[in-house]
Each structure stands twice: as structure tokens, then as C-alpha cells.
Amino acid sequence: MTVASPRHPSRPGRAGRLSPLELRHVIRRPSQPRERGIPEATVARLPLYLRALNGMAERGLATVSSEDLAAAAGVNSAKLRKDLSHLGSYGTRGVGYDVEYLIYQISRELGLTQDWAVAIVGVGNLGRALANYGGFVSRGFRVAALLDADPEVVGDHIAGLNVEHIDELEAVIGQRGVSIVVLATPAAAAQQVADRVVAAGVTSILNFAPVVLSVPEGVDIRKVDLSIELQILAFHEQRKTDRMTGGPAMADEWPEAVDL
Amino acid sequence: MTVASPRHPSRPGRAGRLSPLELRHVIRRPSQPRERGIPEATVARLPLYLRALNGMAERGLATVSSEDLAAAAGVNSAKLRKDLSHLGSYGTRGVGYDVEYLIYQISRELGLTQDWAVAIVGVGNLGRALANYGGFVSRGFRVAALLDADPEVVGDHIAGLNVEHIDELEAVIGQRGVSIVVLATPAAAAQQVADRVVAAGVTSILNFAPVVLSVPEGVDIRKVDLSIELQILAFHEQRKTDRMTGGPAMADEWPEAVDL
DNA sequence: GTCCCTTTGTGAACCCATGCACAAAGTGGG
DNA sequence: CCCACTTTGTGCATGGGTTCACAAAGGGAC
Structure with missing residues (x-):
């Protein structure tokens, strides 16, 4: 969808005349x-x-x-x-x-009236899913590059893009004007990639790896952690079932003390 | 990882004796x-x-x-x-x-000391990625079923599981004790599936479809929307670059009024 | 036991977000 | 023009979350 720049509707044709x-x-x-x-x-x-x-x-x-x-x-x-x-x-x-x-x-x-070049680093299951996700392009985001360290996947064609080697990271970011990077790497690689990405001038990162990234002041990070979401659901689910069955299992500490 | 039930460390062996x-x-x-x-x-x-x-x-x-x-x-x-x-x-x-x-x-x-049976509905790119995501099993969550409406994918084997037809939804939920459902369907199907899932007694849903689900009181929904995360990043990115280049493009409304 | 050092647990102040409730502002009918 | 009706925009009260700063509590040395 393209966003035009319509006039304010309550002032349609009256160009010059303005009421007090x-x-x-x-x-x-x-x-x-x-x-x-x-x-x-x-x-x-x-x-x-x-x-x-x-x-x-x-x-x-x-x-x-x-x-x-x-x-x-x-x-x-x-x-x-x-x-x-x-x-x-x-x-x-x-x-x-x-x-x-x-x-x-x-x-x-x-900021969706301009389009943003996004690079996805890590082309595993999740990276692949993200590359194919239609919700990006439709809202001003364009996947400009897919990068991975595994020679096995480098060269694959996914969602119309060629998977490039992580060595190209800095070149790709610079040449294609990438300003947002999506991290879908294994947890162990995420911090290292983040460091390189930040050094290359990127200041916005969407992190799917289950680690806490440390980045300098001024870099924005948003994280999505699938297992955290499930854990929060489990907490509430447990509370609900506890209430039904009459309180928790009460497996608290110091079981011997209860006997007092 | 299995979570044992260790005693409080500051009271290691002293079973009977307790200080005031x-x-x-x-x-x-x-x-x-x-x-x-x-x-x-x-x-x-x-x-x-x-x-x-x-x-x-x-x-x-x-x-x-x-x-x-x-x-x-x-x-x-x-x-x-x-x-x-x-x-x-x-x-x-x-x-x-x-x-x-x-x-x-x-x-x-x-609530992670018990294990939770999770069903994933919608086995597209994202559903596949979720099914293969290692972070689930390691934290008390077990993918108990994969369901899809597309006859093309029903019968596929993914992450050691057989993809079943959505018609089996209620049976699967009941028989396998599913208490958390992950929705990875297209947006158009999400509400319909949610209704069936709720009717089958599930009260915890993790929704990846980009729609606002309406569910009865007492049902917990958490949502993950990839494009929303990117949009939030874009907002901050725009603000950062605006600051560098000296304010926004100032493409505000009523351009004629500025001439006054 | 006594002293000193470390670290927790929490009262209190502050800040941000939510939601009510209403005045201000606009529409449409006569 | 006037009146009745609709809906926005916002002042204000309330509540939850964050952070500071410190008293209370424990460990270890001697």
C-alpha cells in the first residue's frame, strides 16, 4: 500500500479563506x-x-x-x-x-512514508520464516539482504533473495543503506553479530536470539522471545488451575516447619 | 533441564533444629x-x-x-x-x-515444574520455525500437536511430529491435555480457530496472527507481532535521523497556512 | 563475643499510564 | 438562527512501576 498525502478533510476546497x-x-x-x-x-x-x-x-x-x-x-x-x-x-x-x-x-x-531497508542475519527456520513474512513489505519495510555464516545455506534462494555470507555484513549494510537489522542467529552468535552491526553504523536492532545484548548508548534494541511469552502464559494458566483445585500444591520450602 | 527441589541452602542438614x-x-x-x-x-x-x-x-x-x-x-x-x-x-x-x-x-x-502440552495451529513458515524452536522443550513446554487446514501439509513430518488436520483440533486438545495453543495461522483464520480452541476449554493462547482476537473473560492472550516491532523501531530510527539532519521534513498539514 | 564489611529487603518519592467525566466544538434539522 | 445531539480533546484523580537510599541482617576475622 502506498500512502498518499491527502488534504485535511474538514478543509476541502476552501484554500484561501480561513475563519477566525x-x-x-x-x-x-x-x-x-x-x-x-x-x-x-x-x-x-x-x-x-x-x-x-x-x-x-x-x-x-x-x-x-x-x-x-x-x-x-x-x-x-x-x-x-x-x-x-x-x-x-x-x-x-x-x-x-x-x-x-x-x-x-x-x-x-x-516513519512509514519512507521505506526501510532491513537485513536479516541468521537464516535458520526463524530467519526463513521472517524472510517470507508478508507483513514486512506491506508496511514500508524491504528485506534488502539475508546473511548467514553456514556455507551450507549461503547461496540459497529464499523469498527472491540470495543468501550471502556473513563476511559481507559491513559491505551490505553500507551499500544498501540498511538501517534496521533483524537478528535470528543462535544465541551464541548474537552478541558478536550485534557488535559488528553497531560498528557498521546501524542503530536499530530487532533481536530474536534469547540473550541480553549489550550495546552502546543510542542503539535501540527490541527483543522478541518466544519462550518468554510461553512462560508468562504458563504462570497465568497455573494460577487459573490453582484457583479451581483450591490453592497451589503448597510445595513450599521447609516442609518440616509446617509440622510445628 | 529438569528442576529438582533442593532444600534452602542456608539450612542444609539441620532438619529438626530451628533457631528462634x-x-x-x-x-x-x-x-x-x-x-x-x-x-x-x-x-x-x-x-x-x-x-x-x-x-x-x-x-x-x-x-x-x-x-x-x-x-x-x-x-x-x-x-x-x-x-x-x-x-x-x-x-x-x-x-x-x-x-x-x-x-x-x-x-x-x-509453573515450569510441571510440563505443558502445547499445540501449534498453522504450519506455515512461522509454525514450522516454532515447531523446530529448541527453546520450548528445554523449559517445560512440549509440542503435543501440529495442526493445519491445508491438505497439502497435513501428513508432513516436522520436528518428529505428524501434521494433523484442523478437524482433529477438539479431539487433540481433549485427549492430549493441551492447555496452551499457539496460533500461527493466516490472519483471516485466526479468530475462527480461537473460537474453537476456547470452546474446547483452552484458556491460554499465544497469537502470532496480526489481528485483535476477541475472547471471553478469563482467557489469556499474548500476542507477538513482528511488523509492529519493526514499526516501533522505525519510529525511533526516524527520530534519531531527524535529529541529525535538523528536524523532520516538516511535511505538516495546511501548507498554505504557513504563508500567513 | 565484637567489629567491620557486604548485601538484601523495603519505605518513600517520583514518574508514567490509565480511565473517568465533562466542557468545547462541530453537525444537522427545522 | 437556534436547538438538540454527537463526538472530540483534556484536566484530574488514581494506581502501578521504577528508583533511591538506608536500616536490618548475615558472614567472617580475630
Whole structure:
């Protein structure tokens, strides 16, 4: 999907004429030139809103209320409105938000109006799955390289790309303008690769390896750990079944002390 | 790895004798029988500590200070101590925490001393990767079934398992005691599968499909969305490069208003 | 036993996030 | 033009999470 740059819907054709009210808006803007402090929690939800909005655009909806959009994204409507208010005042009271316009504004805020070259390092099962994952290209991300250390997989063709040797890492990053690296290597190799990637100038890493990476100040790391997610589920599942069967097994320490 | 049930290290062989101090501990326990309110943020970090501790146990460390463990897990030491204090008072002042004992306590709290049967629904690239992911079995999770709707993949052998048809879903869940389901289906199928899974009695779902699932009260859902993670990275990356080049492109709305 | 050193466990202050509730602002009908 | 209705944007209260800083507790030397 390509993101166009539509005009604000509530000011369609009236190019020159602005009411006193509109003037107030425009004049107040410079004093608050887009708060450069969007809360992290809000940023994490913007992609969610974006996805819901894209679905609505496909179904042909022109506008949407905070109530409906919040329901589609699975959040509270007050939270949604507060989140959107951090980007600016893009709604119309009594009507709602213009779907296309809001898609554009969120996309711009997230930096999706440009396209990002991504390199995937580690072409095992997971790396392969990521390379084939359709959700990337559709949102401004382009897989620009697949790299691996194993001579066995180097040269394979996956998702239309040639798997290159890890020795090419720095060259690939420099030449293809890679700014985001996805780490899907074994845990043991991750830190080493991360060091090289950072040295090559990359400051955004998505890490799938189950290790805590140490990187210099200014480098952003997000991590996805499949087994951690399962462990959190197991915790809640245990609590639920405990409650049914009447408390935990009470296999606490010091069993001898209970006899007192 | 199997988690044994070691005795508390500071009370090794002295079975019957307890000092007044130890008695105080034991007696106070029932009045606070393990706070059944461990903060969510803490639960999310316990797997991290567990992983770090396992690494230390493999390297033969007997005890570890909160400072060292926190560094290994990539968190603040005060946070680590507060997190652990929610489980109970398992450290020894002046010494630190006994590695094996803490592994046992965290494992027990997370419910990893039992093993969980997991079913993976959707055997595309991602499902395949998950099935082969070693991090599951090593932590109390056992992949008990792989299910898919595509007759093309049904019957395939992946990671030692036979891919079964989605029609078997309810039977498999019931017969093999599946309590956690991993959804790796296309987005369009996810809600439908979720409904069936919930109807079959499952209350814990790990969702990889990029949709907001709606489930009844009491069902826990965790979601992992690869493209959302990338979008968050893109946001920060954009901010970083904006700062270098001196502010954003300022492609704001109402370009005509700027002329005033 | 006493002293000193190390490290835990936690009170308290602070910060961020959530959600309520409502005034402000816009639409549409008559 | 006026009124009734809808929906946004936000002030404020509440709560949870993080961090600091320190008293309490244990170990070890002598």
C-alpha cells in the first residue's frame, strides 16, 4: 500500500479563506510545533491503530469514531483519543476521524512514508520464516539482504533473495543503506553479530536470539522471545488451575516447619 | 533441564533444629501465604532472570548477588531485588542468592515444574520455525500437536511430529491435555480457530496472527507481532535521523497556512 | 563475643499510564 | 438562527512501576 498525502478533510476546497477559528488553530501551532515527546506506550499502540484503520479503508469506510476504532484495536476509547491527541488534533468533533487522513498521519509519525531497508542475519527456520513474512513489505519495510555464516545455506534462494555470507555484513549494510537489522542467529552468535552491526553504523536492532545484548548508548534494541511469552502464559494458566483445585500444591520450602 | 527441589541452602542438614530467628520466619509465613498478587511487570521479567540463572548454573556458580544477576539480565539491581521479594525472602544478606535454589523457586512460581502440552495451529513458515524452536522443550513446554487446514501439509513430518488436520483440533486438545495453543495461522483464520480452541476449554493462547482476537473473560492472550516491532523501531530510527539532519521534513498539514 | 564489611529487603518519592467525566466544538434539522 | 445531539480533546484523580537510599541482617576475622 502506498500512502498518499491527502488534504485535511474538514478543509476541502476552501484554500484561501480561513475563519477566525481556523486562524487560531494555525497560529497556535508554532508555539507547540508537534510535541517531540510521544509516550512510549502510545508509540507501541500506533501500529495497532494503523492496522485497524487499513482494514477500515479497505472496507470503504470514510470516517470512524474513537469508539469504533478503539473497539477494532482492542483498547479503551479514552486511551485512543489521548494517544491520537499526542500527534495533533486530527479529529472532527461530532463526526470522528477521517480514515485516510489518519492513516497518513500515523504513518508519517511512525516513519512509514519512507521505506526501510532491513537485513536479516541468521537464516535458520526463524530467519526463513521472517524472510517470507508478508507483513514486512506491506508496511514500508524491504528485506534488502539475508546473511548467514553456514556455507551450507549461503547461496540459497529464499523469498527472491540470495543468501550471502556473513563476511559481507559491513559491505551490505553500507551499500544498501540498511538501517534496521533483524537478528535470528543462535544465541551464541548474537552478541558478536550485534557488535559488528553497531560498528557498521546501524542503530536499530530487532533481536530474536534469547540473550541480553549489550550495546552502546543510542542503539535501540527490541527483543522478541518466544519462550518468554510461553512462560508468562504458563504462570497465568497455573494460577487459573490453582484457583479451581483450591490453592497451589503448597510445595513450599521447609516442609518440616509446617509440622510445628 | 529438569528442576529438582533442593532444600534452602542456608539450612542444609539441620532438619529438626530451628533457631528462634528461623522460627519467626516460619511463623510469620501463614499470615502472608505468598502474596497472590505478583505484579505483571515482575512476572514478565522472571523468565529473564531464570535464563540468566541457568547460564550461571551451567558455569558452576553457586551464589550470585543482585548486582551481578541484574547485570546479566539487563535490569536495575533494585528492581531485581524488589521483583524477587514478591516471591518471598530467598536471599541471604551479605552473600546473595543461591543459584540452584532461586532457579527452583522461580520455576515453581512460573509453573515450569510441571510440563505443558502445547499445540501449534498453522504450519506455515512461522509454525514450522516454532515447531523446530529448541527453546520450548528445554523449559517445560512440549509440542503435543501440529495442526493445519491445508491438505497439502497435513501428513508432513516436522520436528518428529505428524501434521494433523484442523478437524482433529477438539479431539487433540481433549485427549492430549493441551492447555496452551499457539496460533500461527493466516490472519483471516485466526479468530475462527480461537473460537474453537476456547470452546474446547483452552484458556491460554499465544497469537502470532496480526489481528485483535476477541475472547471471553478469563482467557489469556499474548500476542507477538513482528511488523509492529519493526514499526516501533522505525519510529525511533526516524527520530534519531531527524535529529541529525535538523528536524523532520516538516511535511505538516495546511501548507498554505504557513504563508500567513 | 565484637567489629567491620557486604548485601538484601523495603519505605518513600517520583514518574508514567490509565480511565473517568465533562466542557468545547462541530453537525444537522427545522 | 437556534436547538438538540454527537463526538472530540483534556484536566484530574488514581494506581502501578521504577528508583533511591538506608536500616536490618548475615558472614567472617580475630
